[in-house]
Amino acid sequence: MRRSCEAAEEPERSGQTTPDPALRHHRLDDDSFAMLCSTGESLPATHALLDAEYSRRLLLLRVLVDEVSARPAAVGALASAREAWDLLARAQRRSPQTVHRLLMDPQTGLWAAHTLRRLRGSEDGDAPLWSDVGQLHALAAAGAVLAGVGCRIIVPARDGAVLLPCLGEAQLAAAEPWGVAEVSAQGGTARIRDLRDGGSGVDVPTDATRDAPGWSGTRRLSLSHRGLTLNLTVDDQARYPVIAGTTGPDRLDEAQLRHWHSALDRAWTQLVEDHRESAEALAAGLFSLVPLPTGERFRPRSASASEAFGCVTLSAPDARLADDEVTVELAVTLVHEFRHTLLNGLMHLTPLADESSDLFHAPWRDDPRPLTGVLHGAFAFSGVARFWRARSARDSGSARERARFEFALWRRESRATLETLRTHPALTPTGRRLVLALLADIRSWDADPVPETSLLLAEQAAAHQRAAWRAHHVSPDETTVRAATDSWLRGTRPPLVVAEEGGSVVTDPAGCRLDAFAHLVRLRIADPHAFAAARDGGPLPNGVTPADVAYVVGDRTRAAALYAEETQRPASWGGLGLLLGHPALAQRPELLRAVSLAVNRSSGQTPPPAELAGWLARAWDGDGSSTGAHKGSGSMSQSARCSQSMA
Incomplete structure (x- = not known):
């Protein structure tokens, strides 16, 4: 369970996650907070964080619309930001759940944060500013199509590709690096066309997840076991990277998608059978997976990001390895990254540490880590230790031997790191409460036979x-x-x-x-x-x-x-x-x-x-x-x- 050195800088571990002042009225109740301050994952705490994150997304979008409206040139030849916002509002009135899903999509969070940073001059981008801003128009168009609202709106295109969030991507004949296209929707049908080529275009299938001429649908998997279902987008069309500075994923072919489905289905079955509470939280709060190429054995590449609640980017399961090894590696990695998502959600609500220039040894990383980074790792790997603790009691043979080693290692390393953090002066009272609660959990395992x-x-x-x-x-x-x-x-x-x-x-x-x-x-x-x-x-x-x-x-x-x-x-x-x-x-x-x-x-x-x-x-x-x-x-x-x- 390690990162390879190619993934040394991951967004959620590379610096502070700043609480949003506008969310200060959102507070976890004591029970939810206590469940979050644990080596396990709980459904009530996940729901509380999801509610706060949805409010945060609405605020981000509102701030973005206001800032773009104050700078009309930022939209280029597109309609005003308020027109796009109004269309999204119409879609929400027609189908609130549809827009909720759109706004909670991890790519929406990554795009909104990136575009706001560009507007404020704190980040550059490869695309023209209007093209990034124009993803608001694409978001509104997707909302209208999904909600059955009639519309006609201009959206950005990149190399002839038009991406509609949660729907899919149309490839137009024209391949201008930074162009525009029109999305029109009426009566349950939608069409995307290049305005300059005489009206030819791409029809969006009624079932947008299905590929069609010129159209690549968003891949969705539904994993079910013992009445618990995980609905997951395999986002091989992601434009905004989870790991800053990396390129987008390659489109999976059907064989690769089947391989992912098979491996995820086995991992989900294991989680539901043996880690039910974790699986319930994942079913509520895990939305998408961005696939990476196969990584090294025992060193899967994975990452999450503070602006992408519910997303994990993960290296493909190795088809050359035994199913049992692949299954447990995938299951523990999903739990590990989901714990980073949970802590990111908490850090949007309240600071866990003040600024500190200290660097720390993190046993799960090759590089020195800042205070918030090592706190993130300690939170995640305390959950990893708990996962292997359960496997030690359930597995047999070599799988049990592996589980015992992993449990002994991560119990030891998580505890040592938390002991180091426990008295650090930069921890806030909330951060210290979190550390002490995790330590109490881990100390309760001292009597476990290993x-x-x-x-x-x-x-x-x-x-x-x-x-x-x-x-x-x-x-x-x-x-x-x-x-x-x-x-x-x-x-x-x-x-x-x-x-x-x-x-x-x-x-x-x-x-x-x-x-x-x-x-x-x-x-x-x-x-x-x-x-x-x-x-x-x-x-x-x-x-x-x-x-x-x-x-x-x-x-x-x-x-x-x-x-x-x-x-x-x-x-x-x-x-x-x-x-x-x-x-x-x-x-x-x-x-x-x-x-x-x-x-x-x-x-x-x-x-x-x-x-x-x-x-x-x-x-x-x-x-x-x-x-x-x-x-x-x-x-x-x-x-x-x-x-x-x-x-």
């Missing part, structure tokens, strides 16, 4: 990821590094300042796929043959080295020797710190790496990692005897010294 093997693997995986993260992203104090380097070169004992905490977080873009240990544990459990091949010199997963494999196998001597041969890779210093260092030094592999690099710059020689680690450890032991000294860098090879030290 095999010692699973606990040990979780402890090792957590330590390995944290060490690799620190080696990449933590820069030790320069004065400390310089003092240690000078002492090493003089052959004296390490300065006591080495044992003092210090340093700063500096994001290293190369810090990717730092979950190598956990990834290999998952592979060994789920696919012993693939793990054996990796162990015996075969293909390795991305971001994994032979040293990582040796560590997971339990061959610490070989792992240390291999890590010592690849010290150009920062993450390898994390492994070395764990294998060679004093327990305190194992928490600070960045110091071991920094001193090694500084010695090399000063002397042209690279100190043997094992010897350097043993020498630095004297600073924590407080041993001032001559045994803390060494004889200089010497000429023995690094690998030979490492082997001698590990013997």
Whole structure:
């Protein structure tokens, strides 16, 4: 359950979500708020957030219409924003539920927020401003068509394509990059035509989800099990990205759509059977899925966004893997991203933290995270831990072994992160209440029986990821590094300042796929043959080295020797710190790496990692005897010294 490094910046985790002052009258009642401050998902809390989000969408649209009306040039050759608004209002009077669905569509939220930012000059766009503004006209046209209201309105076209929200897309013959087209509706029929080509156009099918000549309908799936139904749009026509800066999805062919349907149907069945409360909340609040290409095994790409309540973007299930593995991965990812949606909804109502420049280690991410980002992750992964807790009690065989490992890992990591956040001064009272409630839930699981093997693997995986993260992203104090380097070169004992905490977080873009240990544990459990091949010199997963494999196998001597041969890779210093260092030094592999690099710059020689680690450890032991000294860098090879030290 990790993000690949290609998805390092996801909107809902990259910064603050600002509460809307106009929504201050919307408050969750105590019961709904208490249910939201939980590792589980509840239907009443979801409904309360949905009500607030609908009010917010209405406010966003009203503000957008007012701002565009004050700048008539913003609509270009289109009708005024108020005319589009009036048409949408007519559709609402005819069919309130139709317009409600349109306004709650995640693409509506993303479009409205993007266009408002453009109007206010805080964001650029590839399209002319009038084309983005004109999606209001397309929204009104879609409302009229769906509600059976007669209309004739000009809407924007991109490369000849006209997208009507919640209906589909028409492809006209003309392919001008930024053009216009007319939508006309009457008596239950609708037609879209280019005004410049003599009136030819595209007829919208009565069942708009069905493809027709020139028309690509919006894909909808209905998943039902034991009386609970999830109606989901597979939005392969999304124009406004969930992950900022990415391109839109490719249209799925029928085989791909069937594959998605089959995988989602299995995942939904599992959620309804074994995670009923979560499934009830998802059925109410999950609206659309934006498909991505298949990702790496155990590393699905997924994201949600604060302006896209009810949407998840997700990598396609891997058809090469066993159904059971695909099903549980898809189910837990849906729960994970839906929890981000819930927290985004809460953060639209009330602040959880004040501004803070602090950056944090987030065990589920490769990169350092801001306060709200790590709070988001802690909220989501506490729910992930709860999901695997349930699976530990229900699954059998290798699936149960996987569930126990995941539960042990995410219980540990969520708890540790929440303990870090608990006393942070930037948390608001609401934010602190949320953190303490999540902690109480997780602490209540302390008595859950988990095999010692699973606990040990979780402890090792957590330590390995944290060490690799620190080696990449933590820069030790320069004065400390310089003092240690000078002492090493003089052959004296390490300065006591080495044992003092210090340093700063500096994001290293190369810090990717730092979950190598956990990834290999998952592979060994789920696919012993693939793990054996990796162990015996075969293909390795991305971001994994032979040293990582040796560590997971339990061959610490070989792992240390291999890590010592690849010290150009920062993450390898994390492994070395764990294998060679004093327990305190194992928490600070960045110091071991920094001193090694500084010695090399000063002397042209690279100190043997094992010897350097043993020498630095004297600073924590407080041993001032001559045994803390060494004889200089010497000429023995690094690998030979490492082997001698590990013997």
